[in-house]
Amino acid sequence: MTADRADRLTKVCDTCGRFRSYDPADLFCIVCGYETLSAECGCGRAFDYALAEPEGGGLHCPRCGKDWRGAKSEW
Numbered sequence: 768m769t770a771d772r773a774d775r776l777t778k779v780c781d782t783c784g785r786f787r788s789y790d791p792a793d794l795f796c797i798v799c800g801y802e803t804l805s806a807e808c809g810c811g812r813a814f815d816y817a818l819a820e821p822e823g824g825g826l827h828c829p830r831c832g833k834d835w836r837g838a839k840s841e842w
């Protein structure tokens with residue numbers, strides 16, 4: 768199987784709250800190494816919006832309003 772850029776998915780790590788572009792089969796966070804990646808929000812919204820946001824800025828789900836940056840700050 769060859770990697771195709773069209774198959775890239777934006778996933779978020781529930782442990783560290785980082786968004787990155789992953790292969791659909793990827794399971795582990797490239798930032799913290801935990802197997803806690805999610806390909807969509809709890810409300811079912813995909814994360815196509817997330818990579819456009821700069822690191823360190825605010826980031827909320829446009830459908831349910833979940834605050835991803837706030838979730839990360841609990842650490």
Ligand SMILES: [Zn+2]
Pocket residue numbers: 780781782783784785796797798799800801
């Ligand atoms: Zn992580």
Ligand SMILES: [Zn+2]
Pocket residue numbers: 808809810811812828829830831832833
């Ligand atoms: Zn949501």
